[in-house]
Amino acid sequence: MKLQIQPIGNSYSEQAIDLILNIQQKEFNIPITIKDQPDLLQIESFYTEAGGNFWGAFVDGELVGSIALVKFDERVGAIRKMFVKKEFRGKELNIAQELLEVLISFCRENGIDDLYLGTITVLKAAQRFYERNQFVKIEKGNLPVKFPLMSADDIFYHLNIA
Structure with missing residues (x-):
């Protein structure tokens, strides 16, 4: 199995929707649809x-x-759509870690110093993953004003990469 990470565009919308909605709805029973995203x-x-x-x-x-x-402010970004298909999770392929590292490298190259993200209480593994990667939990009230809030999110994290 060879892992390849690359930027994708609109031509991959259908595959991305299929991947993400399956995880949100079927695996975690999160009441979110394509209309919400x-x-x-x-x-x-x-x-x-x-x-x-x-x-x-x-x-x-x-x-x-x-x-x-x-990218929602000059030097600030939000992480979204971090998903890995169940059968491909875990240390062996380390896909989540590789994805995060690609994103952080992009931020460094493009002058983005602060990353924020929202996640959902039931996604415990995601929270552990972010915490292992030095993200710090913050209150919703401490998010930047321009942070693009997703209605389902109830837990928030910040990472300074400068």
């Missing part, structure tokens, strides 16, 4: 053109993971 239908305008990016992790040509960066 229209960004997935316009990856390029929402992420890339605004100064962020959207990456896909592929194993043998199959999209098995994703991570996205929304």
Whole structure:
């Protein structure tokens, strides 16, 4: 199995939607639909053109993971759409870690010093993952004013990478 991570655009929308909705709805029973995340239908305008990016992790040509960066202020970004298909999670392939490192490298190259993200209480493994990567839990009230809030999120993290 060979892992390949690359930026993806609108041509991958359908695969990304399939990957993400399956995890959100079927695995974790999160009541979220494509209507709640229209960004997935316009990856390029929402992420890339605004100064962020959207990456896909592929194993043998199959999209098995994703991570996205929304640049919402001059030197500030939000992590979105961090998902890895169940069968591909874990230390062996280390896909989540690889995705995060690609995003952080992009931030360093593009002058983004602060990263924020929101996640959901039931996603315990995600919280442990962010904490292992030095993200610090913060109160919702301490998020930057321009932070693009997702309605389902109830736990928030910050990482300074400067």
